[in-house]
Amino acid sequence: MAREDSDYTAFAFEGRWQDYAPIAFTNLLLTIVTLGIYRFWGKARTRRYLWAHTRFIDDRLEWTGTGLELFKGALMALLVIMLPLLGLNLLVQALVLRGQALLGGLLGLVQITLVLLLVGVALFRSLRYRLSRTYWRGIRGGSDDPGLAYGWSYLWKNVVGYAALGLLLPWAMVSLWNERWNGMSFGQHRFTAEGRVAGLMRRYLLCYLAPFIGLIGAVLIAAAGFAGGAAAGGGPVAAGASAGVAVLGVFTVYLVLGLVVMAFYAKFFRQMVDAMALGPLTFRFDATTKDWLKLLLGDIGLVIVTLGIGAIFLDYRHWRFFIDHLEGFGEIDLDELSQSTTAELRQGEGLLDAFDMGAL
Amino acid sequence: MNGPGVTPGETPGDATPGPGGGMSPAGPFPAALFDGQSARRHAVLVEPAGEGLRITGPGDTVTMVAGRTLERLPRGPGGDRLARAGHPGWRLEFADGLPAPLAACLAPPRHYGGWIDRIGLGRAALVFAGVSAALVGVVLTAPQWLGPLVPMSVERRIGEALVGDLASATCHTPAGDAALAKLVRAVDLPGQPPVRAQVVKVGMINAVALPGNRIVLFSGLFDELKDPDAVAGVVAHELGHARKRHVMQALLREFGLSLVLAGSSGAMPTQLARVTGLRYSRGAEAEADDFARARLSAAGISPLPTAGFFTRAARHEPSGPWLAMLGSHPASTDRAAAFRAAARPGAVYRPALSPAEWQALARICTEDRRARPLLDF
Numbered sequence: 001m002a003r004e005d006s007d008y009t010a011f012a013f014e015g016r017w018q019d020y021a022p023i024a025f026t027n028l029l030l031t032i033v034t035l036g037i038y039r040f041w042g043k044a045r046t047r048r049y050l051w052a053h054t055r056f057i058d059d060r061l062e063w064t065g066t067g068l069e070l071f072k073g074a075l076m077a078l079l080v081i082m083l084p085l086l087g088l089n090l091l092v093q094a095l096v097l098r099g100q101a102l103l104g105g106l107l108g109l110v111q112i113t114l115v116l117l118l119v120g121v122a123l124f125r126s127l128r129y130r131l132s133r134t135y136w137r138g139i140r141g142g143s144d145d146p147g148l149a150y151g152w153s154y155l156w157k158n159v160v161g162y163a164a165l166g167l168l169l170p171w172a173m174v175s176l177w178n179e180r181w182n183g184m185s186f187g188q189h190r191f192t193a194e195g196r197v198a199g200l201m202r203r204y205l206l207c208y209l210a211p212f213i214g215l216i217g218a219v220l221i222a223a224a225g226f227a228g229g230a231a232a233g234g235g236p237v238a239a240g241a242s243a244g245v246a247v248l249g250v251f252t253v254y255l256v257l258g259l260v261v262m263a264f265y266a267k268f269f270r271q272m273v274d275a276m277a278l279g280p281l282t283f284r285f286d287a288t289t290k291d292w293l294k295l296l297l298g299d300i301g302l303v304i305v306t307l308g309i310g311a312i313f314l315d316y317r318h319w320r321f322f323i324d325h326l327e328g329f330g331e332i333d334l335d336e337l338s339q340s341t342t343a344e345l346r347q348g349e350g351l352l353d354a355f356d357m358g359a360l
Numbered sequence: 361m362n363g364p365g366v367t368p369g370e371t372p373g374d375a376t377p378g379p380g381g382g383m384s385p386a387g388p389f390p391a392a393l394f395d396g397q398s399a400r401r402h403a404v405l406v407e408p409a410g411e412g413l414r415i416t417g418p419g420d421t422v423t424m425v426a427g428r429t430l431e432r433l434p435r436g437p438g439g440d441r442l443a444r445a446g447h448p449g450w451r452l453e454f455a456d457g458l459p460a461p462l463a464a465c466l467a468p469p470r471h472y473g474g475w476i477d478r479i480g481l482g483r484a485a486l487v488f489a490g491v492s493a494a495l496v497g498v499v500l501t502a503p504q505w506l507g508p509l510v511p512m513s514v515e516r517r518i519g520e521a522l523v524g525d526l527a528s529a530t531c532h533t534p535a536g537d538a539a540l541a542k543l544v545r546a547v548d549l550p551g552q553p554p555v556r557a558q559v560v561k562v563g564m565i566n567a568v569a570l571p572g573n574r575i576v577l578f579s580g581l582f583d584e585l586k587d588p589d590a591v592a593g594v595v596a597h598e599l600g601h602a603r604k605r606h607v608m609q610a611l612l613r614e615f616g617l618s619l620v621l622a623g624s625s626g627a628m629p630t631q632l633a634r635v636t637g638l639r640y641s642r643g644a645e646a647e648a649d650d651f652a653r654a655r656l657s658a659a660g661i662s663p664l665p666t667a668g669f670f671t672r673a674a675r676h677e678p679s680g681p682w683l684a685m686l687g688s689h690p691a692s693t694d695r696a697a698a699f700r701a702a703a704r705p706g707a708v709y710r711p712a713l714s715p716a717e718w719q720a721l722a723r724i725c726t727e728d729r730r731a732r733p734l735l736d737f
Contacts, residue, residue, distance in 0.1 A: 014437055026472065026481060033488040035495070041473045052436035059401075060438050062451075067473060094521065099528035099732065137401065138394030138449035187399070337399035339449055 010328035015053030041067025120154025142342030189279030396449025507609035516572030536724030593666025600651030670696035
């Protein structure tokens with residue numbers, strides 16, 4: 001299937017925002033008049049468009065998930081997970097108010113444990129759901145793992161990551177990524193993810209130290225401002241100038257912090273995707289920190305300029321970014337690629353939805 | 361069983377279907393079939409047959425598919441696609457669009473969802489907007505008439521479940537308890553079920569009405585109020601909330617709004633709920649103030665110290681511990697003016713408590729050393 005010409009790419013997004021706009025605007029309208037209930041159906045419509053306009057090798061993807069199953073999933077999550085958690089929360093508060101602080105604290109700990117575990121399960125199951133609803137040439141993906149084991153891993157690896165002063169968080173992120181993808185398959189092929197921490201630590205340490213570096217920088221800038229103000233002989237103009245410099249300093253801290261976190265994440269995402277394979281296929285993701293920054297600034301600009309309405313195009317922009325930078329290599333034998341035997345799921349990603357977490 | 365015009369060899373395995381030989385307006389039409397078993401694309405010929413489609417595949421294999429089991433998927437860049445119920449991954453693809461004779465055998469594709477497609481987007485949006493507006497309207501007004509219908513025993517149990525009895529933080533001295541009881545008796549409506557009043561050790565200038573006819577004064581209140589008449593005004597205000605069933609109404613409103621808006625997530629609905637709760641609460645606050653002025657007047661207690669309390673509060677309004685109490689209340693200057701106006705010129709007022717009783721009440725939490733602070737602020 002691989003071709004020789006240089007601008008050929010296995011993954012390509014071929015949608016136009018002008019074609020997507022009618023979907024986005026009608027979704028917004030129907031979501032408003034149904035007090036938000038329609039957003040499940042809207043999400044399914046959006047994905048149907050995005051998938052259908054994504055070409056892999058010589059055929060487009062197809063999203064077969066429905067709004068009803070997303071709605072059912074969200075309802076189930078609300079009844080089975082969120083209401084008991086809310087009840088537990090009320091119980092903790094009632095205990096603390098009755099002076100049973102120790103018991104309340106213990107129960108609170110149980111609650112946090114449960115939430116972390118469930119977030120892990122939710123992350124796993126939503127990926128599983130998405131793969132099981134993604135078809136290519138009539139073949140779908142999925143997983144037979146219910147995700148509970150991943151939930152426990154998510155819990156203890158994050159706890160260890162934070163407990164080691166946050167220094168083991170990259171390890172936790174990498175090993176969780178691998179664990180999640182190694183549980184997934186497409187057709188009869190299993191995904192393999194062998195991402196490594198090596199190569200990430202330098203950027204992570206930069207993130208880790210950025211607050212201190214930023215603070216020192218801010219102090220230096222502020223000092224320079226004051227010195228300049230004093231040299232100008234005080235007065236309201238000088239005071240205003242040094243205040244401006246101080247604001248600039250604070251702004252710099254946030255900017256530096258955001259940039260280094262983005263630099264880490266860009267490298268992390270590249271390194272993880274590059275270490276993935278599906279049967280004979282290997283993958284590559286080539287978005288640099290600059291690309292991520294452009295995506296984010298574009299998002300912010302779009303939302304501000306349109307007074308918020310532009311937010312309905314963010315899903316489109318993110319999917320396009322993802323597909324534009326994704327590349328696949330290798331040969332697929334189409335006769336040999338056979339249907340997935342994984343269990344079919346009945347509900348959508350309700351749990352993840354309940355925790356209000358995003359796609360990318 | 362051969363389809364007309366099909367000869368073996370005209371349907372190569374994995375290829376885009378070419379024009380079928382001998383095509384007529386009624387078919388057969390070339391198409392591509394994915395069988396959902398492998399990723400291979402089969403070139404086939406399709407023609408309408410009875411209430412369905414006849415599909416002739418490689419090797420002249422013929423499959424009959426009922427039209428009602430087929431679903432038209434929304435049109436995409438690769439043309440039209442049909443899916444088949446009970447056969448996941450089965451796709452029949454017409455790269456140049458679904459031929460009209462075949463489309464006639466099938467239901468139109470879905471766009472917004474089955475329900476909306478049937479009645480049209482515009483009408484569906486109007487229906488949904490109407491139902492939603494009615495629902496929000498019911499939820500906003502229901503607490504007012506539903507609240508008083510909830511039995512007090514149920515309300516008490518809810519209060520018990522939500523905040524408990526606060527026993528460990530409640531201050532008691534025999535003289536202080538007696539003074540508080542006297543104050544409540546003086547400003548309460550006669551012949552009503554009893555109200556439970558308590559002073560709780562919290563360093564906030566605040567008082568609250570709790571579910572189940574309960575009034576809680578925070579001990580911080582006595583650091584600020586130096587006059588029993590002002591405390592009488594505060595107690596009368598909270599009694600107003602209890603007697604007018606505001607507490608149950610507020611509970612119902614909070615619960616109902618969160619239920620209706622559960623479908624939408626994000627920060628917007630919570631903000632909305634808070635804003636509507638605020639407006640509701642301002643109406644209730646005004647009603648409780650009216651109640652307080654009427655009861656102070658009936659008890660022969662001067663409203664002026666309460667007015668003074670609000671005047672001082674107005675000075676602190678933008679910041680400080682006052683915010684906690686005043687967040688959902690009307691502007692303090694207006695309230696001060698209303699209480700000042702309630703004073704009748706020439707009327708003879710008597711103090712709400714004797715100096716000894718007042719001392720016992722104001723120092724109740726200083727003297728009761730067993731009470732533990734509720735929360736440290």
